[in-house]
Amino acid sequence: MTLSGDLLIGGANVRGSAATFAAVNPANGSPMQPSFAGATREQIDQAASLAWDAFPVYKETSLEDRARFLxxxxxxxxxLGDELVLRAIEETGLPRGRIEGERARTVGQLRLFAKEVRDGAFQELRFDPADADRKPVAKPDLRLRNIALGPVAVFGASNFPLAFSVAGGDTASALAAGCPVIVKAHSAHPGTSALVGKAVVGAVAISGLPRGTFALLFDVGFEVGQTLVADHRIRAVGFTGSRRGGTALMKIASERKQPIPVYAxxxxxxxxxxxxxxxxxxGAEIGKSFAASLTLGAGQFCTNPGLIIAIEGAGLDAFIESAAATLAEAPAxxxxxxxICxxxxxxxARLLAASSVSLISSGKNGTAHQASAALFQTTAAAFLANPELQEEVFGAAGLIVRCHDDSELRRVVESLEGQLTIALHVDAEDVAAASQMIPQLELLAGRLLVNGFGTGVEVSPAMVHGGPYPATSDGRSTSVGTLAIYRFLRPVSYQDFPVGLLPTPLKDVQAAARVQK
Amino acid sequence: MTLSGDLLIGGANVRGSAATFAAVNPANGSPMQPSFAGATREQIDQAASLAWDAFPVYKETSLEDRARFLxxxxxxxxxLGDELVLRAIEETGLPRGRIEGERARTVGQLRLFAKEVRDGAFQELRFDPADADRKPVAKPDLRLRNIALGPVAVFGASNFPLAFSVAGGDTASALAAGCPVIVKAHSAHPGTSALVGKAVVGAVAISGLPRGTFALLFDVGFEVGQTLVADHRIRAVGFTGSRRGGTALMKIASERKQPIPVYAxxxxxxxxxxxxxxxxxxGAEIGKSFAASLTLGAGQFCTNPGLIIAIEGAGLDAFIESAAATLAEAPAxxxxxxxICxxxxxxxARLLAASSVSLISSGKNGTAHQASAALFQTTAAAFLANPELQEEVFGAAGLIVRCHDDSELRRVVESLEGQLTIALHVDAEDVAAASQMIPQLELLAGRLLVNGFGTGVEVSPAMVHGGPYPATSDGRSTSVGTLAIYRFLRPVSYQDFPVGLLPTPLKDVQAAARVQK
Incomplete structure (x- = not known):
């Protein structure tokens, strides 16, 4: 396929009329062909209008049709074959194994949501039968279902060019819920985005769905995204990115005439x-696996383990020695x-300059376009006194907080902001102490894990990839796993509807997941 | 019981140290005994601190213990017997039948949530078993449950002194979810609030729960509520009241260091x-039942039918004639x-003064403390041109919008803001036309009903008492019915936890509602 650099609106290639930009190969800084053109306000309006028109039809597609579409x-x-893999490698600097793995995850995710759609439980069908004889007043016939919120704006993530981008988790769960999707592609991998976008547009066409069910927009800056979030036809937002970007979108969404949920x-x-x-x-073994997790994918995972908290002693020394040695061998x-680099x-550099922080080890040097891992340490007292040490350094940088005793360790944990994951490394003799801390940790993160690191995120029904602010904008939700579909639904109750007026899923009361006894 | 006018903090009577106020009998304007004293910042802090301490214990109460507490x-x-009924009548001006009915609803609501707690489905237990042989990487053991958000601030509503006040729907669902509750009593019925508060405190004591599980605060102004919503230990808010009040709380909640959900x-x-x-x-029959619904409880229901939309003709004339005649006989x-009066x-007066609006009928005059019903009409063109005609007039005032034809009717519907309910009155021959409009109505309201009025709100699993902004702050939720419990929960995932560290409900994997196949 020849990449055109065009927007995808209404199933067609549309040349963007705003500023153009090119992808850059991060491995060598070279610009790549073709030039991509940003969307104007008129083009955004056109995509939103088509999505709005598609919505009533798409939201009522049968479960089977929607599953087949996914x-x-x-x-x-x-x-798309190797063309997609090669373009993604070139645009992201990620190795082939990672891109192929991510493609498998993306495809698996779409199929998992197809299964979830067929299962139908997300519709939350409920039925409270009428009772004309109830005193003091007759009881009405009440039926409930979840319906899709409306068109959703999805922001492609820089660090998952496939699994959290054009047809990634946000898009898959929004489409599964019955929401048309408009994707703002991440400008770091526009070619990858365009290829996947073509695949979605093709699926819309062969599935006979309204052409506004999906659109792909480009932008080198922030205007397209901000305009989308402010558009009255957009009813929810899926975003993966920086805190600054996420909170800016939260603000726009909350100041609309009708505020909408932002899942950032x-x-x-x-x-x-x-x-x-x-x-x-x-200690030594954990240190080695920590270093491996820290440097995985150049540390560019949302669940990268950036902070180690431990009590000083021979065990911690062994951990540090091993982690430092492993890290020193880590290639740039x-x-x-x-x-991002x-x-x-x-x-x-900020950590190196901090007087309370010292460097333990750093990875090998590389080219001008590569980054080296770095491991730092500080004291609990310094960590507590300097809240900026909690700021994420996106990449393979870790900080060890050395605590004198359990009470200092607890104070460090109490000072933490909301997180996606918190990991505990325990042996049988640690369980009693660790169990004291679980209630506190549950309030701080969406996923707790034992004797592992958060970098592998299972896509399954029991996964939570979310957590209290500022890890996400809405700690009541997950962006990975089947529960993600609930972000894009709301309940509607139908009282005393004649069968002819009822939405199809509610006509058959026997299908209701919950019939009141 | 002698009313003291004290706050209830930590299970004890505490004399408020802020400004005092008295209840006023709205039927005659007379102040009532005793004097109630507002809470100071220190007293709010004390209640929040006790709630925070109670939280880890209360959230892990067994389902049976929590159900028994409710x-x-x-x-x-x-x-409390007749003492409660008499005080509520005196403080609200509502008749005995209404207060007794509301007490039955309040008690029924608490028992329904007890049943919901015992059922346990709200915990959303999920289990994805480990698979050490999975390629390319082993699959971890993942378990998920919903946990309570934390202490909840509940604002008593003026119009439901029992069912949406101290132990009403918000409190019952938050306690059911495992959240301690701090209630800011509505200053219109402090004595009713104090009596019910005593009942809750008594239940906390006999159930052996932490004394911070519940607190009741008074305030003649807004400061207590605003301070509570800003307090870092409060993790969600339940509110029923005005748009101005609700949006003010939304703003405070969104500007916190850690924003929290507000269900207003x-x-x-x-x-x-x-x-x-x-x-x-x-037409005549519908007109009569409309007038009855409009004047029920002096029109002080959130679901009061304030707007009629219809196409002009003999049928509408008959409706208007009948509604006007019924209303003319309605006592003040x-x-x-x-x-509120x-x-x-x-x-x-605002509607009377509007040049595009005319008065059709008004109810009988009463005392200086009573209100008379009023029915107005306007044209679709005027309604579309004057968005302020959509503003709620809380009470028994209705506005009929006369449309020339179906397309004008559709434009009126398109112009509507988010609503709690929308009712349709149809005969068999109307079903085809009405069914065209359902997709649009689903986006505008949380509950749609046919051939009835929204004033009766069933408390049951299939009820939605919610709707898109500005009907509520969060159209993904309901404040009535068992689904209300989900407002106060968030999912947490536990990966590779040894049994000794797992929360009790997740130890027994067979109990999981959803085991991945």
């Missing part, structure tokens, strides 16, 4: 708490964009 | 669409407070 997108992505996944340093017995028994890696270096 | 509150309210039920004019065949066949009624009169 599967057709998955097929379309696989059919923003920042997390994913604290890891190392317990004394685990450290004594396996390409980062996703020059801007620059921000990482600034973050590392 | 039932004990219900028992305690009934045990604010304003709704509950449009009623009358279809031509229904009007022709039963006490309103809940002097302030005053606001109602101003709202009616």
């Amino acid at each position: 599967e057709a997108i998955a097929e379309g992505i696989l059919a 996944e923003m920042s997390s340093i994913n604290p890891v708490i190392l317990y004394p017995n685990a450290l004594l028994g396996r 890696q390409n980062m996703l964009t020059g801007g 620059e921000a990482y270096r600034k973050g590392v | 039932e004990a509150i219900a028992e305690g309210i009934l045990a 039920e604010m304003s709704s004019i509950n449009p009623v669409i009358l279809y031509p065949n229904a009007l022709l066949g039963r 009624q006490n309103m809940l407070t002097g302030g 005053e606001a109602y009169r101003k709202g009616v």
